[in-house]
Amino acid sequence: MTLRNLLLLLSLACICISCKTETGTTIKGSVAGADNLTAYLDIKSLKNSIQSLSNTKVDGSGNFSINFPEGLQAGLYRLRLGAKGIDLLLKGDEQKVVITGDLNNLQNFDYKVEGSELSTIYQEKIKGVINKTIQRPEIESYIKSASDPLLMSALSFATSPADPSKFSMYKGFAEKMQASYPTAELTKELATFATDMEKQYNAQQSKYPVKVGDPAPEIALEDVNGKVRKLSDLKGKVVLLDFWASWCGPCRRANPHVVQMYDKYNKDGFEVFNVSLDGVDSRGRKVMKTRQQLDAQLAKSKQRWIDAIKKDNLHWDNHVSDLKKWDSAGAALYGVRSIPTTFLIDREGKIAALNPRNNLEQQIKKFI
Numbered sequence: 001m002t003l004r005n006l007l008l009l010l011s012l013a014c015i016c017i018s019c020k021t022e023t024g025t026t027i028k029g030s031v032a033g034a035d036n037l038t039a040y041l042d043i044k045s046l047k048n049s050i051q052s053l054s055n056t057k058v059d060g061s062g063n064f065s066i067n068f069p070e071g072l073q074a075g076l077y078r079l080r081l082g083a084k085g086i087d088l089l090l091k092g093d094e095q096k097v098v099i100t101g102d103l104n105n106l107q108n109f110d111y112k113v114e115g116s117e118l119s120t121i122y123q124e125k126i127k128g129v130i131n132k133t134i135q136r137p138e139i140e141s142y143i144k145s146a147s148d149p150l151l152m153s154a155l156s157f158a159t160s161p162a163d164p165s166k167f168s169m170y171k172g173f174a175e176k177m178q179a180s181y182p183t184a185e186l187t188k189e190l191a192t193f194a195t196d197m198e199k200q201y202n203a204q205q206s207k208y209p210v211k212v213g214d215p216a217p218e219i220a221l222e223d224v225n226g227k228v229r230k231l232s233d234l235k236g237k238v239v240l241l242d243f244w245a246s247w248c249g250p251c252r253r254a255n256p257h258v259v260q261m262y263d264k265y266n267k268d269g270f271e272v273f274n275v276s277l278d279g280v281d282s283r284g285r286k287v288m289k290t291r292q293q294l295d296a297q298l299a300k301s302k303q304r305w306i307d308a309i310k311k312d313n314l315h316w317d318n319h320v321s322d323l324k325k326w327d328s329a330g331a332a333l334y335g336v337r338s339i340p341t342t343f344l345i346d347r348e349g350k351i352a353a354l355n356p357r358n359n360l361e362q363q364i365k366k367f368i
Contacts (some may be wrong), residue, residue, distance in 0.1 A: 025072045026096045027088070028065035031058070031081055031111075033103030039064040040080040044087070046157060046186075046193050050078055062103075074181040076154055086111060089118035089154055092181070118151050126158055136361070149176035153190060162193075163358045164201035170194035204354055208335040208343075212354060216241070216345045219275060219330040221320035224306050229273075229320050232349065237271045238367045239345040240360070243336045245277040245325075246301075246308035251340040254357065255312040261360055262316060268368045269347070272316050275330040277339055278305040279323030298323055 027041055037058045042050035053072075058064040058081065074092035078085050079099065084106045088097065094116050101111030109127035113119040125142065128134030139159055146152040153173045174190040181187050205211060219231040219241075231241065242258060244251035262272050278301045280294065288294040301323060309319055322329055328336075334343060342360075344353040346367045356363040 023071075024067060024069040025090075025094055026065060026067045027079065027099075028096065029063070029079075029099035029101075031062045031064075031099065031101055031103050031106075034058050034062045034064075034081045035060050037082045039066060041066055042078045042080060043185075044076045044078050046189050053077075074150060074184040075186045076150070081106070086113075087119070087122065087154070087158075088113070088116060089122050089150055090116060091118060091148075091150065092184070118148060118154075121151060122154055122158075125155055129159055140362070149173055149180050150184075150186070153177065153186075161358050162197065164197045164204060165353070165356070165359060167194055167197035167201050170197050208354060210334055210343070210351050210354075212351050214351050216343070216349055216351055217333040219273070219320065219333065221275070221322050221330060223317070223320050224302070224309070229318055231273055231345075234271050234273060234318070234345075235349040236347055237269050238265075238347060238352075238364060240270070240272045240364075241275070241334070241343040241345055242272055243275050243277060243328075243331055243334070243339050243341045245339060246304040247278070248339050252308065252312060254340050255314060257360065259313055259315075261364060264361075265364055265368060266316075270364055270368060271318065272314075273318040274309075274314065274316075274320070275328065276305050276319065276321035276323075277325050277328050277331060277336075278302065278321055279325045279328075281325035281327040284325065301325075 029039075035058060038055050039058050040052050040055040042052050044050055054066050054068065056064050056066050072090050072092060072094070074090060077088040077090055079088055081103060084103060086099065086106055086109075090097070097113065097115040097119070099111060099113055105111065109123050109130060111123065113123055125134060125139060129136075129139055136159070139155065143152050143155050143159075146155070156169075156173070170190065171194040174187065174194045177184065177187040177190050210217065216231060216239075220228055223229050231239070240258065240261070244255075246252075258272060262270065280288070280297055280301060284297070285294060288297065302321075305319075305321060308314075320330070330336075334341070340357065342355055342357060343351055344356050344360075344363050344367065346352040352367050353363045
């Protein structure tokens with residue numbers, strides 16, 4: 001064998017060795033404060049359940065490396081270091097992903113990711129939302145325009161709670177994932193999730209006697225001063241019909257957001273019509289021995305209603321109640337069996353959305 005051929009064989013051998021070392025995926029990093037902890041790489045589901053894939057010991061300087069010789073499929077992953085961690089979005093073609101940062105800052109999305117473009121964009125967007133340099137309309141617009149469905153889906157689930165009324169959007173995510181990542185487990189999970197959301201939405205639609213597109217049934221009840229206020233008087237406005245009560249904890253916790261929406265969109269034609277389920281229903285009236293006792297209880301209930309309006313700063317005029325609690329005539333018309341329950345009514349006086357609590361602002365903007 002000539003020297004030239006020998007050198008050629010050695011060169012080819014070196015190339016082959018180099019190729020072998022570059023196969024698979026390596027997740028490595030240097031995280032200050034993570035000294036001597038254990039680093040885990042988990043795969044995440046849409047329900048935030050995790051399945052640990054591998055782990056390794058972090059050295060005394062915060063360095064670690066986890067190798068997956070067969071690579072990793074496209075999906076959403078979580079790198080855990082002790083009780084803290086970061087999300088990684090992998091397309092399945094990454095060879096080396098490097099994370100650097102400080103353990104104490106990971107929860108603020110203050111770290112650096114190299115070798116995974118989707119993870120970097122995801123981290124930057126979520127950090128912007130946390131720091132309020134990116135507002136909700138901006139992140140929603142970005143999600144709609146994102147070119148990668150994995151990024152689109154991850155950002156959506158990270159910034160908004162699951163909402164059955166968005167089932168069409170989830171179906172769109174699943175279809176795009178099927179086109180881009182047909183073998184990924186997340187693709188199958190998204191398709192199932194979208195179907196479940198559609199079923200939930202349809203169940204919600206059948207829960208109430210009113211349907212989207214129906215004329216909103218009239219409510220005409222007295223306000224705190226005894227004046228009759230009609231829901232139909234607000235025709236031409238976008239109206240949130242809100243069933244609540246002073247004794248309802250979830251209602252009271254939801255009130256600040258309603259106030260925020262009123263303050264933000266009232267100038268654009270948004271109004272709130274509150275129906276209180278304070279008072280005494282037939283069940284409660286049965287235990288009242290005298291009319292005086294009932295009148296005293298009704299007076300107390302009405303005062304609690306008035307005090308709650310003031311305390312929660314519900315500074316609009318449309319507060320009505322017949323003080324019949326669960327026997328409320330308004331609640332019966334709309335099939336309300338639990339509170340808070342809300343209905344959005346469009347400018348034509350038709351039902352626009354059923355119980356839009358998780359996406360109230362989005363729905364208001366749609367009909368303003």
